[in-house]
Amino acid sequence: MRYLPLTADDRAAMLGVIGAASVDDLFADVPVPARLPGPLDLPAHQGEWEVEKAFRALAAKSLSPGEVPSFLGAGAYRHHIPASVDHLIQRSEFLTSYTPYQPEIAQGTLQHLFEFQTQVAMLTGMEVANASMYDGATACAEAVLMAKRQTRRPRAILSGGLHPHYRDCTRTMAGFVDHGVETLPLDLDGTEDLVAQLGKDVACVVVQYPDVLGRVRDLTALAEAVHAAGALLIVAVTEIVSLGALQPPGAMGADIVVAEGQSLGVPLSFGGPYVGLFATREKFLRQMPGRLCGETVDADGRRGYVLTLSAREQHIRREKATSNICTNAGLCALAFSIHLSLLGEAGYVRLAQINHGKAVQAADRLAAIPGVSLVNQGFFNEFTLKLPKDATLVVEALAKKRILAGVPGARLWPEDPQAANLLLVAVTELNDDGDVDALVAALAAEVK
Amino acid sequence: MLNRQGRATQPAAVPVTGPGADATFAGDAGSILGHRGLDHEERLIFEMGEEGRSGVDLPEPPKVESRLGGLARQGRIGLPGLAEPQVVRHFVRLSRRNYAIDLGLYPLGSCTMKHNPRLNEKMARLPGLGDVHPLQPQSTVQGALELIERLAGWIMTLTGMPAVAMSPAAGAHGELCGLMAIHAAHVAKGDARKRVLVPESAHGTNPATAALCGYTVDPIPATADGRIDLEAFRAKLGPDVAAVMLTNPNTCGLFERDVIAVAEGIHSVGGYFYCDGANFNAIVGRVRPGDLGIDAMHLNLHKTFSTPHGGGGPGSGPVVFSDALKDFAPLPFVRREGDAFRLVEDPREAPKSFGRMKGFHGQMGMFIRALAYMMSHGGDGLRQVAEDAVLAANYVMASLKDVMTPSFDGPCMHEALFDDRFLKDTGVTTLDFAKAMIDQGFHPMTMYFPLVVHGALLIEPTETESKDSIDGFVAVLRGLAEQAIACRGGQGDPAAFTEAPRLAPRRRLDETRAARTPVLRWKQPA
Numbered sequence A: 001m002r003y004l005p006l007t008a009d010d011r012a013a014m015l016g017v018i019g020a021a022s023v024d025d026l027f028a029d030v031p032v033p034a035r036l037p038g039p040l041d042l043p044a045h046q047g048e049w050e051v052e053k054a055f056r057a058l059a060a061k062s063l064s065p066g067e068v069p070s071f072l073g074a075g076a077y078r079h080h081i082p083a084s085v086d087h088l089i090q091r092s093e094f095l096t097s098y099t100p101y102q103p104e105i106a107q108g109t110l111q112h113l114f115e116f117q118t119q120v121a122m123l124t125g126m127e128v129a130n131a132s133m134y135d136g137a138t139a140c141a142e143a144v145l146m147a148k149r150q151t152r153r154p155r156a157i158l159s160g161g162l163h164p165h166y167r168d169c170t171r172t173m174a175g176f177v178d179h180g181v182e183t184l185p186l187d188l189d190g191t192e193d194l195v196a197q198l199g200k201d202v203a204c205v206v207v208q209y210p211d212v213l214g215r216v217r218d219l220t221a222l223a224e225a226v227h228a229a230g231a232l233l234i235v236a237v238t239e240i241v242s243l244g245a246l247q248p249p250g251a252m253g254a255d256i257v258v259a260e261g262q263s264l265g266v267p268l269s270f271g272g273p274y275v276g277l278f279a280t281r282e283k284f285l286r287q288m289p290g291r292l293c294g295e296t297v298d299a300d301g302r303r304g305y306v307l308t309l310s311a312r313e314q315h316i317r318r319e320k321a322t323s324n325i326c327t328n329a330g331l332c333a334l335a336f337s338i339h340l341s342l343l344g345e346a347g348y349v350r351l352a353q354i355n356h357g358k359a360v361q362a363a364d365r366l367a368a369i370p371g372v373s374l375v376n377q378g379f380f381n382e383f384t385l386k387l388p389k390d391a392t393l394v395v396e397a398l399a400k401k402r403i404l405a406g407v408p409g410a411r412l413w414p415e416d417p418q419a420a421n422l423l424l425v426a427v428t429e430l431n432d433d434g435d436v437d438a439l440v441a442a443l444a445a446e447v448k
Numbered sequence B: 001m002l003n004r005q006g007r008a009t010q011p012a013a014v015p016v017t018g019p020g021a022d023a024t025f026a027g028d029a030g031s032i033l034g035h036r037g038l039d040h041e042e043r044l045i046f047e048m049g050e051e052g053r054s055g056v057d058l059p060e061p062p063k064v065e066s067r068l069g070g071l072a073r074q075g076r077i078g079l080p081g082l083a084e085p086q087v088v089r090h091f092v093r094l095s096r097r098n099y100a101i102d103l104g105l106y107p108l109g110s111c112t113m114k115h116n117p118r119l120n121e122k123m124a125r126l127p128g129l130g131d132v133h134p135l136q137p138q139s140t141v142q143g144a145l146e147l148i149e150r151l152a153g154w155i156m157t158l159t160g161m162p163a164v165a166m167s168p169a170a171g172a173h174g175e176l177c178g179l180m181a182i183h184a185a186h187v188a189k190g191d192a193r194k195r196v197l198v199p200e201s202a203h204g205t206n207p208a209t210a211a212l213c214g215y216t217v218d219p220i221p222a223t224a225d226g227r228i229d230l231e232a233f234r235a236k237l238g239p240d241v242a243a244v245m246l247t248n249p250n251t252c253g254l255f256e257r258d259v260i261a262v263a264e265g266i267h268s269v270g271g272y273f274y275c276d277g278a279n280f281n282a283i284v285g286r287v288r289p290g291d292l293g294i295d296a297m298h299l300n301l302h303k304t305f306s307t308p309h310g311g312g313g314p315g316s317g318p319v320v321f322s323d324a325l326k327d328f329a330p331l332p333f334v335r336r337e338g339d340a341f342r343l344v345e346d347p348r349e350a351p352k353s354f355g356r357m358k359g360f361h362g363q364m365g366m367f368i369r370a371l372a373y374m375m376s377h378g379g380d381g382l383r384q385v386a387e388d389a390v391l392a393a394n395y396v397m398a399s400l401k402d403v404m405t406p407s408f409d410g411p412c413m414h415e416a417l418f419d420d421r422f423l424k425d426t427g428v429t430t431l432d433f434a435k436a437m438i439d440q441g442f443h444p445m446t447m448y449f450p451l452v453v454h455g456a457l458l459i460e461p462t463e464t465e466s467k468d469s470i471d472g473f474v475a476v477l478r479g480l481a482e483q484a485i486a487c488r489g490g491q492g493d494p495a496a497f498t499e500a501p502r503l504a505p506r507r508r509l510d511e512t513r514a515a516r517t518p519v520l521r522w523k524q525p526a
């Protein structure tokens, strides 16, 4: 077995030092009926090329978004990842190290986390950010829990414009505290009135920006109303590239910003692992979930970094911790930081402009198809179309023509009939004119 | 020998000066950390670069009228601009300030720092697996769904359990999954309960998770031999107990001998048995948790099944369930229907499910790596993994027990637990001892965990170390232990410990200052 260095002689010598007759002696504490006499009924070990062959066979069954025109979004976006990102995250010293518990020999990871926290705070327009959460959806749940602790109020109101996965994760993960969460239905015509929901017992209001249909809305007035009611405004961002073109939530009065960082540096990978971003105001620091990296000095007075404020965390506070999170999304956070560092301010802003520009062009062409209309006039790189027929069937039909047209509404709101004809379409820098031509032609033919 | 420029021509002639010059080296070759000429200081990325520069060439944006609803970003973000070589150099330099399993033995107990095969990385990047979108039509991702189903099959066989939830993102998230299923099961019986029993030796995530689900945590003491105190456990049982969370093998590196009695006890009051499976590496292929009476258990794919820790994640924490709990498992899940695979996402198809707990379907990238690991080992190799891991830990224990103080007698499982009795009266603490290891080129073991022994030092060598490697590690620890013991009664050189590390990229960092006046991000100097 290529990963197991011990030889039979080594094993015998080691047993000799231990003073055991056989390895079975070391398992003496296992109750007799639970001891397996031999290997389980599983395939035997295999060499590299045999394993590789099996995986290639599975991979070959997919229609890859990289190979066909693809307009899939709804919380996961296909962007170009510079080659050096994947090279750098595979450096042994990053890939194969643990959480930086020994800061003297983990300054690489720690300095990166400090840079990551700074980048996240900058993009979101917030004061502080943590060292990552599992993903955007779980970060959203953590934000609601934090708002309840901070305000000591029971109710959380989730806008119908929040991605259903975020809504559902928040409902499950924050469901045990006080009154759980209240969710508003999908709001197609944009008339949702969140301010009417406010009251003395409301801890927070959660909105998505741009929302799940792609709409962009100024949150300033909402933030003011939420603050006047003594509650916190939580803003979820599923497409982090959008903040290269849009006002950051922090500039509109958000108290907590959670985001999915996948768009920068992290491959689609069928939905995970991704990286949750979590940013807030300094005054809420002590209620933050997750790890925080801070600057300090070493015994020689040299600048260095450590994990800090851990009195919030499970390993110190146990049942009184602000969250149970331990392992987070370190390596995906690194990919995020490297990609963003490569882009720099100019590249990040331009990338956002390209996304927006291409989306505008595609939206106009798609909306010109007879029977197809645009649900939202304002958007970043994703918009929603209303089709004259069931969007799931259209998407399936286009997939047969090797076009991944977008995400049908029923995939996100299976129980809501008004979602049946909706199609969420995302356009990124990777979609060229040919992709849009193909989609327009195929969609026009399909809805005729 | 010096050359004409007065430079040394061989390492032995290099004068060693500065802090740490007098520290003990690992051997004739000098310290592993000896190449200080290549140790670059590196500024923060925000202290470099220039406005306008970018490491990515992008075309002109299309000229369109903005549809951003008047919300176009105003003002600078503050990101620096660098070309690709600068960024690459920055991160490569940072990388060199990290210890890693690829550099040496990484004995962090409870963390299972084993070799991370690169085949797994390659498989995770295959087009058709690594680049598929989570919401594309299911007919176009049958291979990906089949892969999840196949991994689930391996996990169920290895654990002897009838169901597995794949979506939890890490161990702690798996604990949450398990406890939420338990909560849902009690609620379904109209019997929401209050208390969860958690041994004092448990990992912090256990009580934190129970609290997140609204339970009161009731601690159970450990016996003198490092296991759950069965009498104390039984005394705490009652009709309001929802579950017990027992780690097995436990955090002292010991198999819970009374595990079956614990299962019977918790079931006798209508509670459920949650097992923390973070230490599954010790028993994979030798013991099936399903034979021990458990109802739910998470596996850390980033421990037992070698998906890389990546400096703190990502992980993956699938949870196996008994028949009693399986209907309460989260959405989504993959169902085989004839030759096809279907992802069940609609709550109406799983009315008892407690719901969704993760965006999309779980940590696919980790599933691919873990399955590649399992297939590489096969059923035979996985059993050998457990045997070699346990053998290595017992070998470390046997090789050090005369100089360090093992906390408990008898064989251990995959990790060897010592306490700080051997450091008594030396002026050297567990922390000092751990830091001195750094100057010898090793990452320290887990310190001060579990909490049930004083000044814990928990060593997990794993099965991927050669005997040579373990022997080198043991030799260093023996040397340090002897050196520490020589400090008893004010003798010896305690500074070699209390001042350590001296050869690392940084000496000890001021954690008090970091916490008192938190600086959590870079800011443009005023």
Ligand SMILES: Cc1ncc(COP(=O)(O)O)c(C=O)c1O
Residues within 6 Å of the ligand: A325, A326, A327, B110, B111, B170, B171, B172, B173, B203, B205, B247, B251, B276, B278, B279, B300, B315, B317
């Ligand atoms: C015993 C034990 N339980 C639970 C966990 C939590 O796992 P994770 O870090 O994957 O959330 C860990 C690891 O950190 C552990 O060692």
